[in-house]
Amino acid sequence: MERKQKENGVAAMAVCYQGFDPAAYLQYNYTAPRADFGRNDSIVPWKLACLHRAFTEGDVSGELLVDIGSGPTLYQVLSGCEVFKKVLLTDFLEVNRQELRRWVQDEKGCNLDWTPYLQHVCKLEGRRPSAWTEKAAKLREVITDIVPIDVHRPHPLAPDALPSAGADCLVSCFCLESVSPDLAAFTRALGHIGGLLRPRGHLLLIGALGESYYFGGPGVKIPVVPLNEAQVCASLKESGFTLIRLEVYTLSQDMRVGVDDVTGVFFAKARKD
Numbered sequence: 102m103e104r105k106q107k108e109n110g111v112a113a114m115a116v117c118y119q120g121f122d123p124a125a126y127l128q129y130n131y132t133a134p135r136a137d138f139g140r141n142d143s144i145v146p147w148k149l150a151c152l153h154r155a156f157t158e159g160d161v162s163g164e165l166l167v168d169i170g171s172g173p174t175l176y177q178v179l180s181g182c183e184v185f186k187k188v189l190l191t192d193f194l195e196v197n198r199q200e201l202r203r204w205v206q207d208e209k210g211c212n213l214d215w216t217p218y219l220q221h222v223c224k225l226e227g228r229r230p231s232a233w234t235e236k237a238a239k240l241r242e243v244i245t246d247i248v249p250i251d252v253h254r255p256h257p258l259a260p261d262a263l264p265s266a267g268a269d270c271l272v273s274c275f276c277l278e279s280v281s282p283d284l285a286a287f288t289r290a291l292g293h294i295g296g297l298l299r300p301r302g303h304l305l306l307i308g309a310l311g312e313s314y315y316f317g318g319p320g321v322k323i324p325v326v327p328l329n330e331a332q333v334c335a336s337l338k339e340s341g342f343t344l345i346r347l348e349v350y351t352l353s354q355d356m357r358v359g360v361d362d363v364t365g366v367f368f369a370k371a372r373k374d
């Protein structure tokens with residue numbers, strides 16, 4: 102594909118994101134039924150269990166964890182914040198970085214109460230749920246910065262954002278397939294974020310399967326690259342990753358709430374070659 106066509110596809114995605122509404126996005130995806138801690142078949146508890154296991158099974162270690170395309174959410178680093186001394190959050194949009202900063206600085210006006218998430222992950226860690234206040238303090242302590250990112254750039258972060266050795270671990274959830282115009286761009290973006298990771302560092306990747314669009318706010322319909330498992334595995338391999346584990350969650354009818362056409366969610370644990 103011509104360079105101009107690639108640039109046009111990426112530019113069109115950036116335009117789609119100008120209408121992204123963090124409050125609506127949180128409401129659509131991070132409240133019941135998708136985030137129902139009383140149901141073990143709810144999507145968010147499944148994601149938290151995948152992340153907890155991946156961060157605590159002994160092979161993941163180091164100093165710096167980077168979350169790629171954090172959006173307005175924090176769930177993706179609630180286990181990692183106990184393993185890494187430094188956590189860097191990143192997003193393309195200032196509105197999302199502001200939402201995250203409000204929580205980190207314990208300001209009023211957050212659009213979601215993360216307490217049930219903190220309590221749930223404490224339970225996964227064998228701690229009493231009331232330890233959530235300690236986990237919140239820990240997370241606020243290890244988050245070093247909240248910075249801009251563009252995964253379509255060969256160097257997605259500012260030059261001084263990372264130490265020269267790179268990150269020790271990356272986590273990225275529902276970002277690459279939701280910001281790329283096509284599968285080739287998804288795979289290129291995977292290669293770009295791989296460049297942020299030290300050799301043999303780990304990537305924990307969560308994403309949508311079979312999704313062609315989602316609403317990023319009322320009337321804000323954002324196109325998504327519809328992926329299947331084989332494509333995820335092929336893109337990881339092509340981008341210089343060795344797959345360690347792939348887990349898949351298939352949405353039941355009541356998890357399909359009209360905000361997207363996602364059919365499944367994948368969790369991939371991989372290591373950079």
Ligand SMILES: C[S@@+](CC[C@H](N)C(=O)[O-])C[C@H]1O[C@@H](n2cnc3c(N)ncnc32)[C@H](O)[C@@H]1O
Pocket residue numbers: 115118121169170171172173174177192193194197250251252253273274275276279280
């Ligand atoms: C579907 S949301 C995922 C948010 C969050 N990680 C989660 O798990 O729900 C996709 C995120 O990608 C961000 N984004 C959009 N374009 C991007 C780009 N070119 N590079 C990196 N992130 C981008 C959006 O601002 C949005 O926060």
Ligand SMILES: O=[N+]([O-])c1ccc2c(c1)CN[C@@H](CO)C2
Pocket residue numbers: 130135144145275278279309312314315325361363
């Ligand atoms: O069920 N979930 O936990 C959940 C969370 C976030 C997102 C989805 C599903 C599906 N759509 C993506 C955007 O492509 C965002």
